[in-house]
Amino acid sequence: MKLSLGFERRVFQVSELNSAIQGLFETEFRGIWVAGEISGCRAASSGHYYFCLKDAQSQLKCALFKTAARLARFKPRDGLAVIARGNLEVYEARGEYQLIIELLQPQGAGALQLAFEQLKKKLSAEGLFEQARKRALPKLPRRVGIVTSLSGAVLHDMLQILERRFPGIHVRIFPAQVQGEGAVEQVCRALKYFSERAWAEVVILARGGGSLEDLWTFNEEAVARMIVASKVPIVSAIGHETDFTIADFAADHRAPTPSAAAEIVICTRASLLEQIAAHRAKAAQSIRYRVLTCSRDLQHRGTARAATLLHRAVAKRAQALDDLEFRLRTTQRRLIQVLAGRLGASVRRLQAGDLRLCLARNRHRQELLAGQMAKSMETRISRGRRRHETVHARLAQLSPLAVLARGYAIVENAERHILRSAAEASSGEELRVRLHRGELSALVSEIRPAE
Numbered sequence: 388m389k390l391s392l393g394f395e396r397r398v399f400q401v402s403e404l405n406s407a408i409q410g411l412f413e414t415e416f417r418g419i420w421v422a423g424e425i426s427g428c429r430a431a432s433s434g435h436y437y438f439c440l441k442d443a444q445s446q447l448k449c450a451l452f453k454t455a456a457r458l459a460r461f462k463p464r465d466g467l468a469v470i471a472r473g474n475l476e477v478y479e480a481r482g483e484y485q486l487i488i489e490l491l492q493p494q495g496a497g498a499l500q501l502a503f504e505q506l507k508k509k510l511s512a513e514g515l516f517e518q519a520r521k522r523a524l525p526k527l528p529r530r531v532g533i534v535t536s537l538s539g540a541v542l543h544d545m546l547q548i549l550e551r552r553f554p555g556i557h558v559r560i561f562p563a564q565v566q567g568e569g570a571v572e573q574v575c576r577a578l579k580y581f582s583e584r585a586w587a588e589v590v591i592l593a594r595g596g597g598s599l600e601d602l603w604t605f606n607e608e609a610v611a612r613m614i615v616a617s618k619v620p621i622v623s624a625i626g627h628e629t630d631f632t633i634a635d636f637a638a639d640h641r642a643p644t645p646s647a648a649a650e651i652v653i654c655t656r657a658s659l660l661e662q663i664a665a666h667r668a669k670a671a672q673s674i675r676y677r678v679l680t681c682s683r684d685l686q687h688r689g690t691a692r693a694a695t696l697l698h699r700a701v702a703k704r705a706q707a708l709d710d711l712e713f714r715l716r717t718t719q720r721r722l723i724q725v726l727a728g729r730l731g732a733s734v735r736r737l738q739a740g741d742l743r744l745c746l747a748r749n750r751h752r753q754e755l756l757a758g759q760m761a762k763s764m765e766t767r768i769s770r771g772r773r774r775h776e777t778v779h780a781r782l783a784q785l786s787p788l789a790v791l792a793r794g795y796a797i798v799e800n801a802e803r804h805i806l807r808s809a810a811e812a813s814s815g816e817e818l819r820v821r822l823h824r825g826e827l828s829a830l831v832s833e834i835r836p837a838e
Contacts, residue, residue, distance in 0.1 A: 402479065409477040412484065416475035421447060421486060422494065425467045436463050440471060440486070448485040449473070459491050460502035468494040500599065503606050506633055510608070515615050521639040522620045524652060525588045527659070530557040531652055532587030532619070534577040537562045541595045541645045548649035556653060559587060565594040570604040575613045582617040589652050590617070592634060593624040593645040602626055605634035614638055624648035791823035798829075809834050 399407070423440030430436055434453030439446045449471065451463060463469070473488040493501050510516060531549065535542050542560065549556055561577035564570040574592070581590045592614070594605065604610065605625050614621050614637040623638035624645040635641040642648035783789060791797070798806045799819045806812055812831050820827040 401482070405477050405479045405482060408484070409479075412475040412477065418472060418474065418489075419486075420470060420472050422470045423447065423468070425463050425465055425469060428463050428465050430462075438463060438465075440469070448483060449488055450485055451488045451491060455489050455491070461493065461505055463491065470494055503599070503633070506606065506608055506611075507636065510611055510633065510637065515611065516636045520615075524620050524622065524640055527654065528556075528588035528652060530559065530587050532581045532590040533558060533560045533593065534563050534574060534581070534590060535560075535593040535645070536565045539565075539595050541593050544646050545591065545593065545649040548646055549653060552650065553653045553659075565604055566597070566601055571607045571609055574604060574610055578610075578613045578617055578621070581619050585618065587619055589620050589622060591622045591624055591642075591645070591648045591652060592638065593648060594626065595645070596627040596630060602630060602632055605632040607633070610634055611637040622648045622652060791821070794823075797821040809836060 421440055423442050423446075426439045426441050426446065428436060428438035434456060436451040436456055438449055438451075440449055441447070451459070456462075470492050471486060471488045472490040473486045475484055476487050477484050514520065533542065533545060535545075537560075546558065549558060561580055563573040563577045565574065578590070578592070581587050592605075594602065599606075602625060605623075611633045614623070614634060620639040621637075622640045622642055623632070623635045624642040624647065625632045625634055626644075628643035640651065642651050787797070797820070799821065800806060800812070801817060801819075803819075804811075806818070812818065812834060814831055814834060816831045818829045818831060820829055
């Protein structure tokens with residue numbers, strides 16, 4: 388929709404007018420650059436920044452959202468002169484227009500230098516650069532770790548110096564990218580490796596010279612905190628002698644160059660031997676001086692005095708020896724008494740446990756148990772016999788044979804089926820009649836039904 392400036396009368400709704408202005412902004416004010424001074428800067432909990440850019444005559448409201456703020460190498464603050472690139476948009480809820488910033492750069496000092504100063508101030512306030520926190524380097528390390536790139540000449544120079552100064556020293560290299568995307572993660576991973584493995588006694592973090600942007604990996608907060616958290620002393624050797632990075636302030640020791648770092652961490656074999664020889668000469672001189680002093684003192688006191696002291700010392704040792712002898716004899720007598728008491732107790736226990744008495748008691752107990760067992764078996768057999776006779780008598784009363792004894796008979800057919808009715812027999816059929824004593828065979832001649 389286009390905004391008409393003609394003379395005809397037209398009434399806009401508020402939202403309609405704001406939408407028309409927004410359309411104008413989208414076509415005319417995209418990707419513009421604005422220079423000014425930050426004023427009224429507010430940082431929201433969401434990570435967004437809201438402030439005004441002002442000059443001597445006017446001001447412009449701005450919004451730096453979280454995504455763009457992450458890309459900025461410094462944090463906005465009041466009074467900072469900046470150049471901002473972004474798009475003009477209408478904030479329709481309040482009818483205001485504002486600049487949505489995509490890129491923010493400081494005027495004057497570069498963004499990297501500003502970010503460097505801000506991070507340095509922050510970490511210094513936390514005490515990460517305190518000298519009291521830093522550890523001393525080992526005097527003669529046997530294992531040295533190196534974190535650097537494999538492609539530069541820095542590594543070759545350091546290895547040559549270490550080999551020349553102390554041949555045979557153990558060196559472990561953790562290759563890491565020292566510039567560009569992913570360099571921070573690789574350097575942190577290398578420092579964490581040496582800290583957790585506890586193999587190296589000292590670690591050199593090295594890189595050749597370059598611009599502030601080239602060295603920026605070592606100005607990152609993550610690298611500085613990893614250096615501080617390391618359990619192994621760190622020597623920072625970044626760039627040339629005039630180059631300073633955040634890693635230099637956080638490290639336990641700063642070397643002006645990587646080659647100087649190799650010279651700092653290990654002394655030469657010759658210098659070590661010279662130190663040993665010097666200490667040996669100093670010790671020999673001290674011993675000779677002590678002997679001479681004692682000799683003069685002995686001569687000053689006189690031979691008699693020395694003899695008296697010697698006799699007194701011998702007498703004290705003899706007295707101590709006598710005391711030890713008395714204590715030894717007392718201890719022997721006490722030990723003999725204790726052992727004699729234990730022996731008597733053992734004899735009494737053996738007598739109380741005589742096998743003959745035990746066998747006699749066991750034999751008597753066995754006889755008593757055998758008698759009790761025999762008596763118990765007889766009682767149980769008698770009780771069982773009476774129970775058997777009672778059951779037998781009951782069974783005899785219920786037996787069908789007892790019924791047969793009273794004159795009754797059992798009639799069966801050829802299949803041994805008992806007949807209960809005359810109708811179950813057929814004429815001419817042979818039947819078996821079972822009596823109390825013996826059996827009879829009968830032939831059916833006539834069947835009479837029951838009345």
